[in-house]
Amino acid sequence: MAWDREFLYDTYPRIEEAFSARLDESLAPRDPSVLLQVVRELGLRPDSRVVDVGCGEGTYAFRLATHFGLRVLGIDPVQRHLDLAREVRRDVVPEIASRVSFERGSATRVPTADASIDLVWCRDVMVHVAHPEDAYAEFARVLRPGGHVVGYQVVATDLLPREEADWLFAVMGVVPDSADPAVLDRAIAVSGLEVVDTIDLASEWGEWSEEQEGRASRALLHLARLLREPERYRAEFGDEAYDVMLGDCRWHVHRMEGKLAGRIDVLRRPGGG
Ligand SMILES: C[S@@+](CC[C@H](N)C(=O)[O-])C[C@H]1O[C@@H](n2cnc3c(N)ncnc32)[C@H](O)[C@@H]1O
Numbered sequence: 001m002a003w004d005r006e007f008l009y010d011t012y013p014r015i016e017e018a019f020s021a022r023l024d025e026s027l028a029p030r031d032p033s034v035l036l037q038v039v040r041e042l043g044l045r046p047d048s049r050v051v052d053v054g055c056g057e058g059t060y061a062f063r064l065a066t067h068f069g070l071r072v073l074g075i076d077p078v079q080r081h082l083d084l085a086r087e088v089r090r091d092v093v094p095e096i097a098s099r100v101s102f103e104r105g106s107a108t109r110v111p112t113a114d115a116s117i118d119l120v121w122c123r124d125v126m127v128h129v130a131h132p133e134d135a136y137a138e139f140a141r142v143l144r145p146g147g148h149v150v151g152y153q154v155v156a157t158d159l160l161p162r163e164e165a166d167w168l169f170a171v172m173g174v175v176p177d178s179a180d181p182a183v184l185d186r187a188i189a190v191s192g193l194e195v196v197d198t199i200d201l202a203s204e205w206g207e208w209s210e211e212q213e214g215r216a217s218r219a220l221l222h223l224a225r226l227l228r229e230p231e232r233y234r235a236e237f238g239d240e241a242y243d244v245m246l247g248d249c250r251w252h253v254h255r256m257e258g259k260l261a262g263r264i265d266v267l268r269r270p271g272g273g
Contacts, residue, residue, distance in 0.1 A: 026211055029204035035123065036067060038150050038197075038266055047071055048118035051142065053107050053135075054125030058085030058100070062092060064121060065099040072121075073112065075105030107135035110142045117142045122151040127174040132184055136191035139267075146272020149193060151265040154251075155181045160259035168254070171247035181263065193267040201262030206255035219252035 046069030052061040055074030058081075064070045076082055085102045092100075105111045107122065107129045120139045129135045139149050156165055156179045169176050177183045188195060209215035226233060226246050234242045254260045 027207065029207040029211070030201060031208040031212075032205055034199075034201075035150060035152055035264060036063065038199075038264065039064065039068065039119065039121070042119065042148055042150075044068060044070060044118055049073075049116065050119040050121055051075060051110055051112060051117050053105075053110065053120060053122040053139075054128070055085060055102065056081050058088055058102060060121060060123055061085065061100050061102070062088065062096060065096050070099065070119070072100050074100065074102045075110060076102070077104065077106045079104070108138050110138050112142050114141055115144045118144060118147045120147070120149040120151075122149065122153075124152060124154070126151060126153045126184070127179045129178055130175050132178050133187035133190055136187050136193060136267075140191045140193050140269055143193075143269040144272060145269055147269050148196070149265065149267040151267070153179075153184075153263060153265075154255070154260045155179050155184070155263050157258055157261050159257065160254065164250075164254075164259070168247055168250055171243045172251060179260075184263075184265075188265065188267060191267075192270070194270055195265070196268050197264070197266040199264040199266075201264065203256050203258055203261070205262050206252065210256070216252050216256045219249040223249040223253060 048068075048070050050061075050064055050070045050072045052058075052064065052072055052074040055061050055076050058074050061072040061074035064072050074082075074085055076085075082102045082104060089097050089100055089102070103111050107125060108131065110117075110120075120143060122135075122139070126132055126135065136149075143149070156176075165176065165179075168174070169179065206216055210217060223246070226242070226249065230242065233245070237245075251260065255262075
């Protein structure tokens with residue numbers, strides 16, 4: 001659209017303040033608890049068996065046990081995460097500790113028997129998995145008929161230019177294909193799992209964390225400082241840490257710009273009545 005001097009310097013200034021005030025109003029973004037709400041709606045019985053794939057330090061394994069009385073096995077390929085999760089387990093009340101355990105494993109190697117699991121929970125992990133089709137096939141193997149997958153991940157959108165994606169994904173350990181929604185859809189389709197729901201969160205979690213604690217604006221300020229005086233930070237923390245911090249800041253900003261988007265997948269193994 002060609003610019004119009006009259007519009008820019010006469011019409012627009014008359015509405016600018018009202019427009020900004022409107023944008024100060026929240027669009028009521030959904031927050032990360034929406035994922036727990038999805039689990040609530042599955043109506044799992046207490047003591048149902050869950051695998052938290054890529055559990056990290058176990059935050060959600062404990063929440064699933066606490067909120068719903070589920071028995072949760074957290075698995076992760078990183079020993080440090082398992083050690084930290086087990087440390088937390090030592091400090092929680094026995095009622096919860098007895099429901100949660102941690103073992104080494106990965107999305108393509110879940111250490112449980114066939115058809116033994118009611119829910120696979122996989123939050124913010126799939127972008128690191130080289131072959132998502134193998135992961136979904138593994139989820140289908142361990143789920144009992146009628147069991148569910150609740151997954152959350154960030155995906156790239158058409159707004160993310162190729163060169164930006166190449167740099168960002170290399171630094172953040174993201175397998176480019178595994179952040180491609182079309183690749184994920186195909187991987188799910190060949191796994192035999194049924195799609196119950198696909199929820200496009202777009203920038204909602206980013207907006208929510210900005211509204212709560214200014215997460216994205218802090219990342220933007222850090223990004224400006226990193227770019228203006230790279231040598232200062234490289235000298236103090238090293239080149240590798242500099243790149244990861246730069247990538248993390250860009251990640252938060254891209255989430256707000258719509259270059260990255262949140263997505264929830266609710267899947268079901270057919271059968272089971
Ligand atoms: C961003 S963290 C998310 C942790 C946790 N799920 C959460 O939502 O807080 C990604 C986790 O995935 C784990 N991970 C990386 N590659 C994995 C793989 N191939 N299979 C399973 N987990 C993996 C990492 O060790 C890390 O704990």
